[in-house]
Amino acid sequence: DRVLSVQVTPLIGEPAGAVIVLHDTTDLRRLENLRRDFVANVSHELKTPLSTIKANAETLLLGAVDDKENRMRFIEGIGVQSERLEALIQDMLTLARIESAQQPFDIAKVNLEKAVESCLHDFKDRAEMKQIDLRAVPPLGIDKVLVRADRNGFRVILSNLVDNAVKYSPDGGAVTVSWAPMTVNGSPMVRIEVADTGGGIPEEKQARVFERFYRVDEARSRDRGGTGLGLSIVKHLTQSFGGDVAVANRAEGGAVFTVTLPAA
Numbered sequence: 001d002r003v004l005s006v007q008v009t010p011l012i013g014e015p016a017g018a019v020i021v022l023h024d025t026t027d028l029r030r031l032e033n034l035r036r037d038f039v040a041n042v043s044h045e046l047k048t049p050l051s052t053i054k055a056n057a058e059t060l061l062l063g064a065v066d067d068k069e070n071r072m073r074f075i076e077g078i079g080v081q082s083e084r085l086e087a088l089i090q091d092m093l094t095l096a097r098i099e100s101a102q103q104p105f106d107i108a109k110v111n112l113e114k115a116v117e118s119c120l121h122d123f124k125d126r127a128e129m130k131q132i133d134l135r136a137v138p139p140l141g142i143d144k145v146l147v148r149a150d151r152n153g154f155r156v157i158l159s160n161l162v163d164n165a166v167k168y169s170p171d172g173g174a175v176t177v178s179w180a181p182m183t184v185n186g187s188p189m190v191r192i193e194v195a196d197t198g199g200g201i202p203e204e205k206q207a208r209v210f211e212r213f214y215r216v217d218e219a220r221s222r223d224r225g226g227t228g229l230g231l232s233i234v235k236h237l238t239q240s241f242g243g244d245v246a247v248a249n250r251a252e253g254g255a256v257f258t259v260t261l262p263a264a
């Protein structure tokens, strides 16, 4: 099922000769399809919050603004959907920046304990609101673990994973971030795990969660303010730093995301 374009060039002056050039355009076609799908997805994702904003504004203008009881509901709806649009645009810009490699990464030695503590600090309030026990679990007996990564990029990786872990865990759950040095094919690497006590991800859908805009449960992700882009950003960044990311379900319930990055 490969796509070929055929060009036949008769050789002038040679009565019975022809040159046939075969161009394999499979990759070009695939890229074109990917781009088309992306544009269609983005348009759909932008339209959904926009139509709520528009409808709420229209309802307010049509008189709901005078109704004290209801107007807050419409105004709040506009606020929530605007935040969703903002998050979506922010994530799309992040992806575009990584892909175009406009801003070269500043690869440095990142101290895991410090980076994890600082990230968890940012999520403290949100975790408290859901009574989630959020903690860092450093490896026993190892002082300092360093990875080679761009400091900002690493922060984005970690905060996307912790954000999801908190988002998809029930009230009273637990989220842990642990790490340990390891060797992969003779190379020193570091494994970082973000584990939660949510519902996990069905095995047949695990590979797909790293695709752009893929959500296991559309409504649930949207309700929780998800853009569907977080994990594709994580995948892109870890691979740019010479590592990778994978997901599995924990035997005791919940998901665990494992990031591997080169050790420094």
Ligand code: ADP
Pocket (backbone or CB within 6 Å): 164, 165, 168, 196, 198, 199, 200, 201, 209, 214, 215, 216, 217, 221, 222, 225, 226, 227, 228, 229, 230, 231, 232, 255
């Ligand atoms: P979203 O913004 O929707 O969270 P992501 O790209 O971060 O988008 O994640 C893609 C999908 O993977 C989510 O919509 C959700 O269905 C699933 N997912 C991600 N993290 C978890 C998790 N920790 N537990 C359960 N499901 C998750």
